[in-house]
Amino acid sequence: MAVAEQQTVADAQPAAAGTRVPTVIVDDVHIVYTVYGAGTGKGSATAALARLVTRKSNPNIRRVHAVKGVTFTAYRGEAIGIIGSNGSGKSTILRAIAGLLPPESGKIYTDGQPSLLGVNAALMNDLTGSTNVVLGGLAMGMSQEEVRERYQGIVDFSGINEKGDFISLPMRTYSSGMAARLRFSIAAAKNHDVLMIDEALATGDRAFQKRSEERIRELRKEAGTVFLVSHNNNSIRDTCDRVVWLEKGELLMDGPTDDVIKAYESHSGK
Numbered sequence: 001m002a003v004a005e006q007q008t009v010a011d012a013q014p015a016a017a018g019t020r021v022p023t024v025i026v027d028d029v030h031i032v033y034t035v036y037g038a039g040t041g042k043g044s045a046t047a048a049l050a051r052l053v054t055r056k057s058n059p060n061i062r063r064v065h066a067v068k069g070v071t072f073t074a075y076r077g078e079a080i081g082i083i084g085s086n087g088s089g090k091s092t093i094l095r096a097i098a099g100l101l102p103p104e105s106g107k108i109y110t111d112g113q114p115s116l117l118g119v120n121a122a123l124m125n126d127l128t129g130s131t132n133v134v135l136g137g138l139a140m141g142m143s144q145e146e147v148r149e150r151y152q153g154i155v156d157f158s159g160i161n162e163k164g165d166f167i168s169l170p171m172r173t174y175s176s177g178m179a180a181r182l183r184f185s186i187a188a189a190k191n192h193d194v195l196m197i198d199e200a201l202a203t204g205d206r207a208f209q210k211r212s213e214e215r216i217r218e219l220r221k222e223a224g225t226v227f228l229v230s231h232n233n234n235s236i237r238d239t240c241d242r243v244v245w246l247e248k249g250e251l252l253m254d255g256p257t258d259d260v261i262k263a264y265e266s267h268s269g270k
Protein backbone atom coordinates (compact mmCIF):
# COMPACT_ATOMS: atom_id res chain seq x y z
CA MET A 1 0.00 0.00 0.00
CA ALA A 2 1.11 3.57 -0.62
CA VAL A 3 2.30 5.85 2.14
CA ALA A 4 -0.56 7.70 3.88
CA GLU A 5 -1.33 11.05 2.30
CA GLN A 6 -2.67 12.69 5.45
CA GLN A 7 -1.99 16.41 5.26
CA THR A 8 -3.51 19.55 6.68
CA VAL A 9 -6.14 21.51 4.82
CA ALA A 10 -3.88 24.57 4.87
CA ASP A 11 -1.48 22.64 2.60
CA ALA A 12 -4.21 22.44 -0.01
CA GLN A 13 -6.22 25.64 0.31
CA PRO A 14 -5.13 28.76 2.19
CA ALA A 15 -8.26 30.16 3.94
CA ALA A 16 -9.48 33.46 2.55
CA ALA A 17 -11.38 35.88 4.77
CA GLY A 18 -15.17 35.53 4.66
CA THR A 19 -15.15 32.22 2.79
CA ARG A 20 -16.36 28.85 4.05
CA VAL A 21 -13.61 27.04 5.92
CA PRO A 22 -12.83 23.56 4.59
CA THR A 23 -12.16 20.94 7.28
CA VAL A 24 -11.74 17.78 5.21
CA ILE A 25 -10.72 17.50 1.57
CA VAL A 26 -10.90 14.08 -0.04
CA ASP A 27 -9.20 14.24 -3.42
CA ASP A 28 -9.58 11.34 -5.87
CA VAL A 29 -9.02 8.75 -3.15
CA HIS A 30 -8.68 5.04 -3.89
CA ILE A 31 -8.49 2.52 -1.02
CA VAL A 32 -7.52 -1.10 -1.53
CA TYR A 33 -7.56 -3.82 1.11
CA THR A 34 -5.12 -6.67 0.72
CA VAL A 35 -6.60 -9.92 1.98
CA TYR A 36 -4.15 -12.69 2.83
CA GLY A 37 -5.16 -16.36 2.87
CA ALA A 38 -8.11 -15.70 0.58
CA GLY A 39 -7.63 -18.68 -1.74
CA THR A 40 -7.73 -22.40 -1.06
CA GLY A 41 -4.28 -23.27 -2.43
CA LYS A 42 -1.72 -24.68 0.03
CA GLY A 43 1.12 -22.34 0.91
CA SER A 44 3.91 -24.85 0.36
CA ALA A 45 7.53 -23.87 -0.30
CA THR A 46 7.49 -25.55 -3.72
CA ALA A 47 4.36 -23.61 -4.68
CA ALA A 48 6.10 -20.38 -3.65
CA LEU A 49 9.19 -21.34 -5.68
CA ALA A 50 7.04 -22.18 -8.69
CA ARG A 51 5.40 -18.75 -8.44
CA LEU A 52 8.82 -17.09 -8.30
CA VAL A 53 9.92 -18.97 -11.41
CA THR A 54 6.71 -18.42 -13.37
CA ARG A 55 6.26 -14.87 -11.96
CA LYS A 56 2.63 -15.59 -11.11
CA SER A 57 1.06 -13.75 -8.17
CA ASN A 58 0.10 -15.60 -5.01
CA PRO A 59 -3.50 -16.85 -5.44
CA ASN A 60 -3.95 -16.58 -1.67
CA ILE A 61 -3.63 -12.81 -1.79
CA ARG A 62 -6.66 -10.89 -2.98
CA ARG A 63 -7.15 -7.18 -3.37
CA VAL A 64 -10.47 -5.51 -2.59
CA HIS A 65 -10.85 -2.11 -4.23
CA ALA A 66 -13.20 -0.62 -1.60
CA VAL A 67 -13.13 3.10 -2.53
CA LYS A 68 -12.73 4.22 -6.14
CA GLY A 69 -11.78 7.80 -6.91
CA VAL A 70 -13.94 9.58 -4.32
CA THR A 71 -13.69 13.39 -4.15
CA PHE A 72 -15.51 15.85 -1.86
CA THR A 73 -14.82 18.77 0.46
CA ALA A 74 -16.43 19.20 3.91
CA TYR A 75 -16.76 22.63 5.51
CA ARG A 76 -16.86 23.83 9.10
CA GLY A 77 -20.38 23.74 10.53
CA GLU A 78 -21.64 21.02 8.17
CA ALA A 79 -23.18 17.71 9.20
CA ILE A 80 -22.76 15.25 6.36
CA GLY A 81 -24.56 11.93 6.13
CA ILE A 82 -22.87 9.08 4.28
CA ILE A 83 -25.29 6.56 2.81
CA GLY A 84 -25.15 3.56 0.49
CA SER A 85 -25.92 -0.15 0.49
CA ASN A 86 -23.87 -2.72 2.47
CA GLY A 87 -20.24 -2.86 1.45
CA SER A 88 -20.34 0.41 -0.52
CA GLY A 89 -17.27 1.81 1.27
CA LYS A 90 -18.81 4.12 3.90
CA SER A 91 -16.85 2.84 6.92
CA THR A 92 -13.71 2.57 4.82
CA ILE A 93 -13.75 6.23 3.80
CA LEU A 94 -14.30 7.31 7.42
CA ARG A 95 -11.39 5.18 8.60
CA ALA A 96 -9.23 6.78 5.93
CA ILE A 97 -10.25 10.30 6.99
CA ALA A 98 -9.37 9.34 10.58
CA GLY A 99 -5.90 8.39 9.32
CA LEU A 100 -6.36 4.70 10.12
CA LEU A 101 -6.13 3.46 6.51
CA PRO A 102 -3.65 4.81 3.96
CA PRO A 103 -5.13 5.58 0.53
CA GLU A 104 -3.67 3.60 -2.36
CA SER A 105 -3.71 6.85 -4.32
CA GLY A 106 -5.22 10.32 -3.94
CA LYS A 107 -4.99 12.66 -0.99
CA ILE A 108 -6.86 13.44 2.20
CA TYR A 109 -6.34 16.80 3.88
CA THR A 110 -7.78 17.41 7.34
CA ASP A 111 -8.03 20.32 9.72
CA GLY A 112 -7.10 19.14 13.22
CA GLN A 113 -7.35 15.53 14.36
CA PRO A 114 -10.54 13.87 13.15
CA SER A 115 -12.08 11.54 15.72
CA LEU A 116 -13.81 8.36 14.65
CA LEU A 117 -16.33 7.45 17.27
CA GLY A 118 -15.81 4.00 18.66
CA VAL A 119 -12.20 3.72 17.55
CA ASN A 120 -10.62 6.72 19.23
CA ALA A 121 -12.54 5.84 22.37
CA ALA A 122 -11.50 2.17 22.43
CA LEU A 123 -12.75 0.98 25.78
CA MET A 124 -11.44 -1.88 27.95
CA ASN A 125 -13.91 -4.65 28.63
CA ASP A 126 -12.43 -5.74 31.94
CA LEU A 127 -12.47 -2.26 33.45
CA THR A 128 -15.54 -0.64 34.93
CA GLY A 129 -17.58 1.86 32.93
CA SER A 130 -16.45 4.49 35.37
CA THR A 131 -12.72 3.83 34.82
CA ASN A 132 -13.34 3.80 31.08
CA VAL A 133 -14.96 7.23 31.24
CA VAL A 134 -11.84 8.59 32.95
CA LEU A 135 -9.36 6.80 30.65
CA GLY A 136 -11.38 7.62 27.53
CA GLY A 137 -11.52 11.30 28.50
CA LEU A 138 -7.76 11.41 29.14
CA ALA A 139 -7.09 9.54 25.89
CA MET A 140 -9.03 12.21 23.99
CA GLY A 141 -6.75 14.87 25.45
CA MET A 142 -8.87 16.18 28.34
CA SER A 143 -7.06 17.24 31.51
CA GLN A 144 -7.81 15.43 34.81
CA GLU A 145 -9.70 18.54 35.87
CA GLU A 146 -11.87 18.48 32.71
CA VAL A 147 -12.55 14.77 33.17
CA ARG A 148 -13.64 15.37 36.79
CA GLU A 149 -15.92 18.21 35.69
CA ARG A 150 -17.52 16.28 32.85
CA TYR A 151 -17.68 12.82 34.46
CA GLN A 152 -21.26 13.07 35.77
CA GLY A 153 -22.48 14.64 32.54
CA ILE A 154 -21.03 11.75 30.53
CA VAL A 155 -22.61 9.11 32.80
CA ASP A 156 -25.99 10.88 32.75
CA PHE A 157 -25.90 11.31 28.99
CA SER A 158 -25.15 7.61 28.46
CA GLY A 159 -28.13 6.59 30.58
CA ILE A 160 -26.06 3.60 31.81
CA ASN A 161 -27.22 4.11 35.39
CA GLU A 162 -30.92 4.39 34.54
CA LYS A 163 -31.58 0.78 35.62
CA GLY A 164 -29.17 0.52 38.56
CA ASP A 165 -25.54 1.21 39.29
CA PHE A 166 -24.02 -0.28 36.12
CA ILE A 167 -21.26 2.29 35.76
CA SER A 168 -19.30 0.59 38.58
CA LEU A 169 -19.49 -2.83 36.81
CA PRO A 170 -16.97 -4.08 34.22
CA MET A 171 -17.93 -3.21 30.65
CA ARG A 172 -18.13 -6.88 29.69
CA THR A 173 -21.40 -7.01 31.65
CA TYR A 174 -22.95 -4.38 29.33
CA SER A 175 -25.19 -5.14 26.37
CA SER A 176 -23.74 -4.04 23.01
CA GLY A 177 -26.19 -1.11 22.97
CA MET A 178 -25.07 0.03 26.44
CA ALA A 179 -21.38 -0.15 25.44
CA ALA A 180 -22.07 1.82 22.25
CA ARG A 181 -23.96 4.46 24.25
CA LEU A 182 -21.05 4.87 26.66
CA ARG A 183 -18.58 5.18 23.77
CA PHE A 184 -20.74 7.83 22.13
CA SER A 185 -21.15 9.72 25.41
CA ILE A 186 -17.40 9.82 26.05
CA ALA A 187 -16.59 10.90 22.51
CA ALA A 188 -19.38 13.49 22.42
CA ALA A 189 -18.22 15.10 25.70
CA LYS A 190 -15.41 16.80 23.85
CA ASN A 191 -15.74 19.37 21.09
CA HIS A 192 -14.18 17.87 18.02
CA ASP A 193 -12.85 19.61 14.94
CA VAL A 194 -14.14 16.70 12.89
CA LEU A 195 -16.34 14.05 14.52
CA MET A 196 -17.22 10.89 12.60
CA ILE A 197 -19.99 8.65 13.84
CA ASP A 198 -20.49 5.21 12.36
CA GLU A 199 -24.00 3.88 12.96
CA ALA A 200 -23.86 4.96 16.61
CA LEU A 201 -27.38 6.29 16.58
CA ALA A 202 -28.81 2.96 15.49
CA THR A 203 -27.73 1.27 18.72
CA GLY A 204 -29.35 3.28 21.49
CA ASP A 205 -33.05 3.33 22.35
CA ARG A 206 -35.30 6.13 21.10
CA ALA A 207 -34.60 8.44 24.07
CA PHE A 208 -30.85 8.01 23.64
CA GLN A 209 -31.11 8.62 19.90
CA LYS A 210 -32.91 11.91 20.58
CA ARG A 211 -30.19 12.97 23.03
CA SER A 212 -27.42 12.10 20.57
CA GLU A 213 -29.12 13.94 17.73
CA GLU A 214 -29.37 16.98 19.97
CA ARG A 215 -25.66 16.68 20.85
CA ILE A 216 -24.69 16.38 17.18
CA ARG A 217 -26.57 19.62 16.50
CA GLU A 218 -24.65 21.28 19.37
CA LEU A 219 -21.32 20.01 18.07
CA ARG A 220 -22.15 21.53 14.71
CA LYS A 221 -22.91 24.89 16.31
CA GLU A 222 -19.57 24.72 18.07
CA ALA A 223 -18.11 24.97 14.58
CA GLY A 224 -17.03 21.35 14.10
CA THR A 225 -17.85 19.13 11.16
CA VAL A 226 -19.83 15.96 11.76
CA PHE A 227 -19.97 12.87 9.52
CA LEU A 228 -22.68 10.32 10.18
CA VAL A 229 -22.80 6.88 8.56
CA SER A 230 -26.22 5.35 8.98
CA HIS A 231 -28.76 3.07 7.35
CA ASN A 232 -31.47 4.98 9.17
CA ASN A 233 -32.62 7.65 6.71
CA ASN A 234 -34.68 9.39 9.39
CA SER A 235 -31.60 9.89 11.58
CA ILE A 236 -29.81 11.33 8.56
CA ARG A 237 -32.76 13.61 7.74
CA ASP A 238 -32.96 14.85 11.35
CA THR A 239 -29.23 15.51 11.68
CA CYS A 240 -27.60 16.25 8.33
CA ASP A 241 -27.98 19.02 5.79
CA ARG A 242 -25.84 17.37 3.17
CA VAL A 243 -25.52 13.74 2.07
CA VAL A 244 -22.82 11.84 0.19
CA TRP A 245 -24.08 8.63 -1.47
CA LEU A 246 -21.53 5.89 -2.14
CA GLU A 247 -22.23 2.78 -4.18
CA LYS A 248 -19.66 0.04 -4.93
CA GLY A 249 -16.92 2.39 -3.74
CA GLU A 250 -17.91 5.22 -6.07
CA LEU A 251 -19.51 8.56 -5.24
CA LEU A 252 -22.94 8.50 -6.89
CA MET A 253 -24.35 11.77 -5.54
CA ASP A 254 -23.40 14.62 -3.20
CA GLY A 255 -25.97 17.29 -2.34
CA PRO A 256 -28.79 18.50 -0.08
CA THR A 257 -30.17 15.76 2.21
CA ASP A 258 -33.69 15.62 0.77
CA ASP A 259 -32.54 15.38 -2.85
CA VAL A 260 -29.99 12.64 -2.22
CA ILE A 261 -32.20 10.54 0.07
CA LYS A 262 -35.08 10.77 -2.40
CA ALA A 263 -32.83 9.50 -5.21
CA TYR A 264 -31.40 6.79 -2.93
CA GLU A 265 -34.86 5.59 -1.87
CA SER A 266 -36.16 5.39 -5.41
CA HIS A 267 -32.95 3.58 -6.46
CA SER A 268 -33.18 1.00 -3.67
CA GLY A 269 -36.99 0.69 -4.00
CA LYS A 270 -37.71 1.81 -0.41
Ligand SMILES: Nc1ncnc2c1ncn2[C@@H]1O[C@H](COP(=O)(O)OP(=O)(O)OP(=O)(O)O)[C@@H](O)[C@H]1O
Nearest residue numbers: 033035064066084085086087088089090091092093
Ligand atom coordinates in the same frame (compact mmCIF):
# COMPACT_ATOMS: atom_id res chain seq x y z
N1 LIG B 1 -10.65 -5.32 6.71
C1 LIG B 1 -11.07 -5.57 5.48
N2 LIG B 1 -10.38 -6.40 4.67
C2 LIG B 1 -10.76 -6.65 3.41
N3 LIG B 1 -11.86 -6.11 2.84
C3 LIG B 1 -12.60 -5.29 3.59
C4 LIG B 1 -12.24 -4.96 4.94
N4 LIG B 1 -13.18 -4.10 5.43
C5 LIG B 1 -14.06 -3.89 4.43
N5 LIG B 1 -13.72 -4.59 3.32
C6 LIG B 1 -14.42 -4.60 2.03
O1 LIG B 1 -14.47 -3.27 1.55
C7 LIG B 1 -15.74 -2.97 0.96
C8 LIG B 1 -16.35 -1.77 1.66
O2 LIG B 1 -16.62 -2.11 3.02
P1 LIG B 1 -17.16 -1.06 4.09
O3 LIG B 1 -17.17 -1.70 5.43
O4 LIG B 1 -16.42 0.23 3.93
O5 LIG B 1 -18.66 -0.83 3.59
P2 LIG B 1 -19.88 -0.10 4.28
O6 LIG B 1 -20.49 0.76 3.21
O7 LIG B 1 -19.45 0.58 5.53
O8 LIG B 1 -20.84 -1.33 4.59
P3 LIG B 1 -21.99 -1.58 5.68
O9 LIG B 1 -23.13 -0.68 5.31
O10 LIG B 1 -22.34 -3.00 5.48
O11 LIG B 1 -21.41 -1.28 7.03
C9 LIG B 1 -16.54 -4.26 1.05
O12 LIG B 1 -16.42 -4.92 -0.17
C10 LIG B 1 -15.86 -5.05 2.15
O13 LIG B 1 -15.98 -6.43 1.89
